[in-house]
Amino acid sequence: MDVSAVRTEVETDRPPPRKKRAWKIVRNVVLGVLGTIFAIWLVLYITKGRFLRGTFESIVGRSLEREVSVGGDFQLYFAPVDIKFVAERMRIANPAWATRPDLFSARRIETRIPPLSLLWGRRRMRWLDLIDGRLDLEWDAAHRRNTWTFSEGKGEPFEMPLIGRATVSGTTLRYLDPRMRILVDVGFETIRAGAGRINDRLRFSGTGRALDSAFTLSGSLLSPNSTVANGENKLQATARFGRDWIDVAGTLPSATQIEGVPLRVSARGWNMAELLNILGVAIPESRAYRMRARMVKQGNDYRFTRLTGRFGDSDIAGRFTVRRGDPRIHIDADLTTRSLDIVDVAPFMGYNPDLIATRGVAAASGQRGPVPRLLPDARLRVDALRRFDADVRYKVAAVRSRRVPISNIDLTLDLDRSLLTLSPLTFSMARGEVASDIVIDARQAPVRTKYDIRLAPTPIARLLAGWGVEEAGTSGTVRARAQLVGVGDTVHRSLSTANGRIAITIPAGTMWTRNAQLSELDLGTFAYKMFQRKLKEPVRINCGLIGFTVRNGVAAADPILIDTTKNVVLGRGGFSFRTEAIDLAVRADGKKFSLFSGQSPVGIGGHFAAPKLDVISPQLVARAGVGLGLALVASPVGAVLAFVDIGDAKSAACGPVLGGATAAAQRTRGGDKRDDVGRGTTSKEENGKRKKFLGIF
Structure with missing residues (x-):
């Protein structure tokens, strides 16, 4: 008998090495997971995720401890990587102590969200289309709870998600702080699209009251089409408080991001005491004034630097910080x-x-x-x-x-x-x-x-x-x-x-x-x-x-x-x-x-x-x-x-x-x-x- 032939046959019958076997297991698991994800993605893509409406209302409602409902069309799927969300007649209820029934409502909302932004860092929307949206932000009388903090305990400051591009129509925003005695109602004009391009200007206007001072607010967001590629947004806004005016201008990296962004601020009027009274800050009366400064928001701080101006026949310069x-x-x-x-x-x-x-x-x-x-x-x-x-x-x-x-x-x-x-x-x-x-x-x-x-x-x-x-x-x-x-x-x-x-x-x-x-x-x-x-x-x-x-x-x-x-x-x-x-x-x-x-x-x-x-x-x-x-x-x-x-x-x-x-x-x-x-x-x-x-x- 040929000994070498027997040895070869025995070696052939031996099991493969452990490393090869482990690699095959990993490969099969990965392929299974990817296959499952692809299958889920394919099902969601074909069905647009419409069958998830009830599940969405239930899960989101429990996590927010609020009533959440969608009365019309609903879509939730990957398109192809970003999450696409569409909801008609959607509403998120306010807590029982609030003066308005809904925190948010809209006739239609459509947005695309990078998935990773939901896991790490601040929430981000690549674009947002909103029709007849209503957003109500409100603090309670003790200034301990607010309508947008979805948990028990102390209310947190409101932070807008980062929005690269926004198309809005008939949308309003209301903010109420009873302790600071501030009420703001702002409406956004419709952005009209044409030839695959959006308008270059998002206009907004509204009214409000700070302490005992009524004011009007108007402005615009100059949003070139390069915004789609994370371009620049030029902000212009004017607030008028009786005989006092405040102008704000600057360039934002996205439609809603002002954190850390330097803005040009100028103020003019007949009395600085009337102006600062809006913040609840008391100073002596002054003569007519005109000032300008650079403002940067960092957390709760509003820092005004490079201040120059005049009040009456006197000059003034320096810097100051307002901390909420x-x-x-x-x-x-x-x-x-x-x-x-x-x-x-x-x-x-x-x-x-x-x-x-x-x-x-x-x-x-x-x-x-x-x-x-x-x-x-x-x-x-x-x-x-x-x-x-x-x-x-x-x-x-x-x-x-x-x-x-x-x-x-x-x-x-x-x-x-x-x-x-x-x-x-x-x-x-x-x-x-x-x-x-x-x-x-x-x-x-x-x-x-x-x-x-x-x-x-x-x-x-x-x-x-x-x-x-x-x-x-x-x-x-x-x-x-x-x-x-x-x-x-x-x-x-x-x-x-x-x-x-x-x-x-x-x-x-x-x-x-x-x-x-x-x-x-x-x-x-x-x-x-x-x-x-x-x-x-x-x-x-x-x-x-x-x-x-x-x-x-x-x-x-x-x-x-x-x-x-x-x-x-x-x-x-x-x-x-x-x-x-x-x-x-x-x-x-x-x-x-x-x-x-x-x-x-x-x-x-x-x-x-x-x-x-x-x-x-x-x-x-x-x-x-x-x-x-x-x-x-x-x-x-x-x-x-x-x-x-x-x-x-x-x-x-x-x-x-x-x-x-x-x-x-x-x-x-x-x-x-x-x-x-x-x-x-x-x-x-x-x-x-x-x-x-x-x-x-």
């Missing part, structure tokens, strides 16, 4: 102004800028009656402050003003859950540096405001020069601080109830003799200096304090005390934030003998908006009467005796003065308690009776 939050909107801004007209600042203080420009501050303050008023009575919008938070930085290089020399404004604003903080707020006034911290607590009722305003040590000469006065011969400095706390929702009301202290201190320095003698009314010395032509000879100031204690809106001199080498200047009285009345008397007691000295108070009266200086005081008139009497009964020389100042004024201890201490703490240079600076009140006891001040006490 829950429950409040957040504003983050960094703004600058090169030149700010003082009239355009008026709204930030509660004044009407147009009235200021034409009739002055007193007319614009909103006050009426025979007495002019300066403090504004514009109310803080507490309700609006509860709807948003803010972080704002604002810088102004120069302020154009004929009377108020202000420049270099630097403001940091923080609004956190109705707590408004302006800190720091710094600026230069008449070349003096002012820093302030203002905290407005609107979390409580009534609103509580804390003021802390400080003037850094500043040469008096610089201040005088800033106000247009020659500064030569003056070397003294001045510093000041006001700390007040009041309640009320207007500047006038908060100051009318304020308590605190105001102090202006003057360290050692010199002043013009002319200015000093005029304030002292030392007629003899002034005449002597005038004849000797030495009007600018310096007079030494040892120290000075102009202090007021404020109680319930009334400021009492506490004390007014200025010590010079020749005189001690004292003041009594005060002023009222309530009535804005001023009732001050300042007099100078000489330290040296003076033959001709008025030695009587200079009265400062009137009101904040119209102060008055009364040089001829009743005391001076009385002394003149005494002098006249002496001249009649004695001799002309006797009349001079009524104006003689024996020079017995006591020098002040400068420690308490420079420390801003109250009247009770003031001392003479010898250490004795002063009895000529009052008691820090606006009333005094005379014969056991209390004298009224400003008609208040």
Whole structure:
């Protein structure tokens, strides 16, 4: 027997290797799956998947937990790769709490969807044909649920699917947010097709209401036929809110994609406060404005960069971001102004800028009656402050003003859950540096405001020069601080109830003799200096304090005390934030003998908006009467005796003065308690009776 033949036969009967057998199994499985898929595809393609209508309604309805129905033709199949979906008289119900029965309804909808987009990433439609579509998007009153989030729990923001091309007819969209008080109804015009091409323009228009502001909306989507190949879509839209307009323009990569796409935005109108009120953001009134910026939406953020524009006669530039939050909107801004007209600042203080420009501050303050008023009575919008938070930085290089020399404004604003903080707020006034911290607590009722305003040590000469006065011969400095706390929702009301202290201190320095003698009314010395032509000879100031204690809106001199080498200047009285009345008397007691000295108070009266200086005081008139009497009964020389100042004024201890201490703490240079600076009140006891001040006490 042939051994080799037997071996060959045995090898032929052996089973194939394991690898070959596994490969055959895999091949057969793949072929079976592909065959099954092809069979399903073929069945669906031939039948157009019409037999799946009931299954579609049941499965989709259960997954959405909503009623889903198709009342007409239904198609669901692969054509050849994309999923083609056609449904007539389709509707998806709204939840029971919604104000409209249907989330979506359409007479006919036809679309093609890439299959993989349903598994990974955002949903995408290659094209969409929609006839008589109705889409209703709505939040509940608590802003926790919405009609388009198909699950229990917190409602998610609405995201449109990416649509490469859209053909619509008679389609409308409605959006309602009760908490933000926003309602929008938009309709889309019909797109007509011809010669295998679609129109280049998709027009839309509608109306709406944001808070209490009604608006109209119109625009178009310029969609060239290249859109089919993922080309570009040019968007143009205009919204009008009364006297304000917003224009948006840009190029979208698809018909509905705005995420991350830079858009050109411009706004114009008569009042920025009316415009931002649409978002529930409260700002002071403004004059006519025109601005433009670049806007990019990233998630919940709307970022506006490259901002430039004007409001009134002032410029503005910078950037800001609006973040949609829950429950409040957040504003983050960094703004600058090169030149700010003082009239355009008026709204930030509660004044009407147009009235200021034409009739002055007193007319614009909103006050009426025979007495002019300066403090504004514009109310803080507490309700609006509860709807948003803010972080704002604002810088102004120069302020154009004929009377108020202000420049270099630097403001940091923080609004956190109705707590408004302006800190720091710094600026230069008449070349003096002012820093302030203002905290407005609107979390409580009534609103509580804390003021802390400080003037850094500043040469008096610089201040005088800033106000247009020659500064030569003056070397003294001045510093000041006001700390007040009041309640009320207007500047006038908060100051009318304020308590605190105001102090202006003057360290050692010199002043013009002319200015000093005029304030002292030392007629003899002034005449002597005038004849000797030495009007600018310096007079030494040892120290000075102009202090007021404020109680319930009334400021009492506490004390007014200025010590010079020749005189001690004292003041009594005060002023009222309530009535804005001023009732001050300042007099100078000489330290040296003076033959001709008025030695009587200079009265400062009137009101904040119209102060008055009364040089001829009743005391001076009385002394003149005494002098006249002496001249009649004695001799002309006797009349001079009524104006003689024996020079017995006591020098002040400068420690308490420079420390801003109250009247009770003031001392003479010898250490004795002063009895000529009052008691820090606006009333005094005379014969056991209390004298009224400003008609208040």
